Amino acid sequence: MVDQTAILIAAISGRALAASARRGGYLPLVTDFFGDQDTLHAAHGHVRLAGNLARGIEEQALLDALAELSERHRPLGVVYGSGFEDRAQILRRIAQRWRLFGNDAETVTRIKSPEFLAKMCGTLEIPIPELSLIKPTSPAGWLAKRKGGAGGAHIGAARYADPSRREIYYQRKVPGTSISALFLSDGARATVLGLSEQWSLPASRRPYRYGGAVRPANITPHASELLIAAIQRLAAAIPLFGLNSADFIVDGERFWLLEINPRPGATLDLFEPPRESLFGLHVAACSGKLNAVAHDSNGAKAAAIVYAERNIRAVPMLDWPDWTADRPLAGSTVKAGEPLCTVYADEATTTGARELVKKRRALVLAWMQAGQR
Numbered sequence: 178m179v180d181q182t183a184i185l186i187a188a189i190s191g192r193a194l195a196a197s198a199r200r201g202g203y204l205p206l207v208t209d210f211f212g213d214q215d216t217l218h219a220a221h222g223h224v225r226l227a228g229n230l231a232r233g234i235e236e237q238a239l240l241d242a243l244a245e246l247s248e249r250h251r252p253l254g255v256v257y258g259s260g261f262e263d264r265a266q267i268l269r270r271i272a273q274r275w276r277l278f279g280n281d282a283e284t285v286t287r288i289k290s291p292e293f294l295a296k297m298c299g300t301l302e303i304p305i306p307e308l309s310l311i312k313p314t315s316p317a318g319w320l321a322k323r324k325g326g327a328g329g330a331h332i333g334a335a336r337y338a339d340p341s342r343r344e345i346y347y348q349r350k351v352p353g354t355s356i357s358a359l360f361l362s363d364g365a366r367a368t369v370l371g372l373s374e375q376w377s378l379p380a381s382r383r384p385y386r387y388g389g390a391v392r393p394a395n396i397t398p399h400a401s402e403l404l405i406a407a408i409q410r411l412a413a414a415i416p417l418f419g420l421n422s423a424d425f426i427v428d429g430e431r432f433w434l435l436e437i438n439p440r441p442g443a444t445l446d447l448f449e450p451p452r453e454s455l456f457g458l459h460v461a462a463c464s465g466k467l468n469a470v471a472h473d474s475n476g477a478k479a480a481a482i483v484y485a486e487r488n489i490r491a492v493p494m495l496d497w498p499d500w501t502a503d504r505p506l507a508g509s510t511v512k513a514g515e516p517l518c519t520v521y522a523d524e525a526t527t528t529g530a531r532e533l534v535k536k537r538r539a540l541v542l543a544w545m546q547a548g549q550r
Contacts, residue, residue: 181253182202182203182204182253183203183204183206183221183250183251183252183253184198184203184204184205184206184252184253184254184255184256184278184460185206185207185208185243185246185247185252185254185255185256185275186198186205186206186207186208186209186220186255186256186257186258187207187208187209187226187234187239187242187243187255187256187257187258187260187271188209188257188258188259188260189209189210189230189233189234189258189259189260190209190210190211190213190216190258190259190503190516191205191207191208191209191216191220191258192209192211192213192215192216192219192502192503193258193441193445193446193502194207194256194258194441194445194456195207195216195219195220196215196219196502197445197449197454197455197456197457198219198256198454198456198457199219200449200453200454200456200457201453201454201456201457201460202454202457203456203457203460204221204222204250205219205220205221205222206220206221206222206223206246206247206250206252207219207220207222207223207224207246208223208224208225208226208239208242208243208246209223209225209226210225210226210228210229210230211225211503211505212225212506213503213504213505213506213518214497214504214505214506215502215503215504216503222246222249222250223246224242224245224246226238226239226242227242230515233260233263233264234260234261234264234267236264236266236267236270239267239271240267240270240271240274243255243271243274243275247275252275253276253278253460254275254276254277254278255271255275255276255277255278256278256279256441256456256459256460257271257277257279257440258440258441259327259328259438259440259442259443260327261285261440262285262289262325262326262327262438262439262440263289263323263324263325263326263344264325265282265283265285265286265289266282268281268282268285269281269282278419278459278460278463279418279419279439279440279459279463280417280418280419280421280439280440284415284416284417284418284439285439285440287415288415288417288437288439289324289325289436289439290324291308291310291322291324291346291348292310294434294436294437295308297411297414297415298411298434300414301407301410301411301414303407303410303411303434304431304432304433304434305433305434305435306348306349306350306351306426306433306435307348307349308346308347308348308349309346309347309348309349310346310347311340311347312335312338312340312347313335313347316334316335316336316338316347317336318349318350319334319335319336319347319348319349319350320332320333320334320335320347320348320349320350320385321333321334321335321337321338321345321346321347322345322346322347322348323344323345324344324345324346325344327438328386328387328443329377329383329385329386329387330380330383330385330386330387332384332385333382333383333384333385334384335347348435351426351428351433352426352428353426353427353428353429353431353432353433354374354394354395354396354426354427354428355374355375355376355377355424355425355426356372356373356374356375356394356396356404356424356425356426356427356432357372357373357374357375357390357422357423357424357425357442357443357444358371358372358404358405358408358422358423358425359371359373359420359421359422359442359444359445359447359448360408360412360420360421360422360423361419361420361421361458361459361462361467361470362412362416362417362418362419362421362462362467363418363462363465363466363467364416364417364418364465365412365413365416366409366412366413366467367408367409367411367412367413367417368467368469368470369404369405369408370448370455370470370472371392371393371444371447371448371472372392372393372394372396372401372404373390373391373392373393373394373444373447373448374390374391374392374394374395374527375387375388375389375390375424376388376389376390376531378481378482378484380484380514383514386484387443387482388481388482389479389480389481389482389531389534390443390444390447390479390480391447391477391478391479391480391527391530391531391534392444392447392448392477392478392479392527393477393527394427395527396427397429397430399430400427400429400430400432403430403432404423404425404427404432407423407432407434408423411423411434411437417437417439418462418463419440419441419459419460419462419463420440420441420442420445420455420458420459420462421437421438421439421440421441421442422437422438422441422442422443422444423436423437423438424436424437424438441455441456441459443480444480446480446502446519446521447478447479447480450470450472453470458470476523476524476525476526476530477523477524477525477526477527477529477530478521478522478523478524478530479521479522479524479527479530479531479533479534480519480520480521480534481519481520481534481535481537481538482516482519483516483517483518483519483520483538483541483542484514484515484516484517485511485512485513485514485515485516485517485545486513486542487513488510488511488512488513489510489511489512489517489545490510491507491508491509491510492505492506492507492508492509492510492511492517492545493507493544493545493547494507495507495544497518500520500521500522500537501518501519501520501521501537501541502518502519502520502521503516503518503519504518505517505518517541517542517545518541520534520537520538520541521534521537522534522537
């Protein structure tokens with residue numbers, strides 16, 4: 178008999194999904210790369226995923242981990258997060274054994290194809306930046322992106338791209354602010370949970386590495402309406418299920434769709450409702466039930482990723498404050514450039530929230546430096 182509360186979670190980092198699942202009354206069985214303190218606290222069961230960030234999720238290692246987590250339970254199915262954008266074949270294998278709560282492999286493959294998205298947006302009259310599958314002869318003003326990439330680290334200036342790499346495509350840069358929309362869809366309709374403004378934290382050879390996000394997005398009401406209408410047309414046309422996110426560039430009243438992430442996104446924590454679980458809403462939407470969501474419109478909230486600036490031989494024992502998440506276990510190693518943790522800030526304004534997470538990020542890095550002496 179299926180356990181009506183046990184559910185499998187697979188992602189590069191499963192902490193946010195596990196915490197939301199707990200809030201929704203589920204028993205999360207998690208496999209991810211990190212096994213952070215708060216992931217282990219939220220998870221009913223956890224298996225550290227073999228492999229690393231550089232290689233990404235490996236098919237057999239993931240299937241073995243899910244099978245191990247399923248030994249003592251008959252889970253409802255699998256909810257997946259980041260890590261599958263360029264390896265949808267793993268989702269196909271998962272669906273052969275467990276119910277998949279989320280978009281299927283075919284949908285992920287299509288939506289992460291720049292050619293498919295461009296054609297779809299042309300049909301729906303949704304503006305996108307100019308696209309090229311070959312390196313432009315004059316690459317100034319163009320970006321090179323990896324098909325199925327996520328997190329911004331795969332994006333660079335087109336002039337440095339190797340034109341022989343078949344997984345690379347090119348997108349003309351457009352002016353404006355990076356805006357992400359988190360939305361819920363039941364395969365026919367979509368409801369936008371919120372808009373956030375995102376920023377990059379450049380690193381060597383990774384000028385567009387994801388840095389963080391703040392909500393609400395500082396754009397005009399009319400621009401918000403345009404983005405919401407575009408998402409509703411896309412969600413009905415593809416179709417999409419559960420939690421998804423869409424990334425835009427907004428310049429005044431103009432906008433361009435950059436990409437759709439067909440799974441729960443990085444801003445999950447920013448939009449967790451005060452009395453509900455986004456995880457529960459995701460599961461319901463994947464079953465065709467698009468439930469109403471109570472929005473938290475008070476003040477502003479920001480989240481930022483803290484990346485290790487140098488190799489950390491052993492994370493020191495810390496009494497982590499409640500404005501941190503993804504807290505690494507004491508004694509664990511973190512390589513330079515890898516995510517260390519996440520910091521949050523609640524303030525009256527978006528400017529205040531962004532400034533505070535910047536200070537908290539610096540504070541965590543100072544703790545790490547002091548702990549290595």
